[in-house]
Amino acid sequence: MNIGEIARRSGVSRSTVSYALSGKRPVSQETRQRIQAVIDELGYRPNATAKALKEGRTRTIALVIPPASRRLTDVQLGFVASVVDAAGRADLDVLLSPSGGEHDRSFERVIGGRRVDGVILMEIRLEDDRVTRLRQTGLPFVTIGRTRHPEDMTWVDIDSDILIYKCVHHLADLGHHRIALVNRSAELVAAGYGPGHRAQAGFTRAIAERGLEGVQTCCADDAQSGVSCVERLLEEHPGLTAIATVNEAATPGLYRAIEHAGLAVPRDFSIAGVAARHLAENLHPPLTAADVPADELGAHAVELLIERIADPATPHRDLLLAPPISLRGTTAPARPRNSSPS
Amino acid sequence: MNIGEIARRSGVSRSTVSYALSGKRPVSQETRQRIQAVIDELGYRPNATAKALKEGRTRTIALVIPPASRRLTDVQLGFVASVVDAAGRADLDVLLSPSGGEHDRSFERVIGGRRVDGVILMEIRLEDDRVTRLRQTGLPFVTIGRTRHPEDMTWVDIDSDILIYKCVHHLADLGHHRIALVNRSAELVAAGYGPGHRAQAGFTRAIAERGLEGVQTCCADDAQSGVSCVERLLEEHPGLTAIATVNEAATPGLYRAIEHAGLAVPRDFSIAGVAARHLAENLHPPLTAADVPADELGAHAVELLIERIADPATPHRDLLLAPPISLRGTTAPARPRNSSPS
């Protein structure tokens, strides 16, 4: 059932059917109804591939995610959900493409074959070859996160620097002097993962400004690693009373290890971080954190992308958000602890 | 940069370029190299849309997920990850399509326009109109989960009936007499969600066989609801000493509420369920559960789908798994509790 068949059965030419469907030229009431009747009867739907070929656009965007095998964090899932949602509202389909490692075939396939009109990229490194690659091809793209030099590209991001900076200040205001930063995994940070580096920067700045003692550590993205991370931290820095973290996946582990060390959150130990609201609220006690507005960022990324697809010469825009820290149940005034042998 | 451009620049016809690329007809060493040089220079990649139109297949499959706004469970995420992975290995792209509610436009768009060669459907209801719809269109599809009458369709599933049945028997073996089933959300079960109903069936059967006292309850897919669910359960059935659950998202809430009632898991209260391994292992204590082999199911679904796409007349096949229950830290012999006023 192609357009020719519909044309034959309703006794008109293919172009007339096309015009009847698109409304781009007048078609008499009568013919239109006749055509519609045939269409309804056969359940005809125009072939999207043919349309895409002729029109030169696929009405599809690619969403490039970290390798799916590595479990996505709640924030990342939030991005995926909001992008899929926003794209759907704009009648765009979303092609999922894992990138990194063995999955680069997928990325190349999607990018190279003009399968999509535009690309949304997640988990951006400070130097990111996917960005370089996309620049070459001229395919419109928007990143969630940003490279070291984000000047002539379109992106949305949260300001992990400011967020961690504010977390540390918040903890310092409560009287905490020895604070640790629990970052994302060592590999990710080593690979130049932006939020990791920016969190470090904000942490270091705040620590310096308030004359505190700061420790930085990386931690893999899971609860188990969170446990061993805190164990190590408490052993090496007995005076520690607070943690600032950008590693939401490890957070349940942080709770568990702190509790296991005989400390209560927030009475004896405070935690503040950056996380998905859903996750923060569901922890026990609920996590004091800057809630990453994944919905807003994802939707905005799609909007910006649509704009760039419509007109690739559009000036680059961006959106940098620094959501407020929601005070929940994991930060409290510091209480002196017998930490040093005296 | 289309195939015509490549042909012009290498001084041959378009068909020769095509044959040089596909190898379906001999092309002289010399011409081939000349063509390849031009291709490399211009970074040419054949247009996937045009190829799809001519070949009549898109090399893309659709993965229909529950509305992304509703947070996916860990098991569902596991399915998505493994499907994307397996598809990637087979050089297939994956189009993500949320279905249900306002998202049905997306489903229709993807299905109607022949945008994809086949479809994988998740979260199947006992009577599922998406299945009906797909049947009509004749598009090859595989479901993860199955309808009430799964005879002439291709599917993969876990046997929630048997799994819950075994959980209850395991708990009964440990001496528990009053056991509750914590099911998925009331809406989902009311809508005829298969695993929900099958879990009920297995539960009821085991309870009857062992002469136990069983309570069934639904619970929304989040920790908060898990908390209130257990609170209600303990109030209404004070003698309860164990829970069997298929609701992994609520499980952290179950833990919390049990603990909050002054009971220790597994000393005073046992839990056994069906969940993603990752989730089960990361709970504290780790959950005794049948680990849903999402990897295997997802990969198998893709395999079956590829088979059906290659030959739609292929006889229908299926895969029903009942993984063993991994004994972890949440089940222990029942201890008598002062439950009744005496």
Next chain:
DNA sequence: ATCCCTTGTCGAATCGGTTCGACCAACATA
């Protein structure tokens, strides 16, 4: 010397749509 097969190449048709130019009829305007 003839016939046939293989290699290498080309032109044209095709996939299923959209869109442009042309055309005719009916009607309004000058």
Next chain:
DNA sequence: TATGTTGGTCGAACCGATTCGACAAGGGAT
């Protein structure tokens, strides 16, 4: 009456690939 203008329709070209049939040149078998 001549001259647009508008409504309605058709045929043909086109998007960018694949693929079939044709054909020329060269080599081997008879």
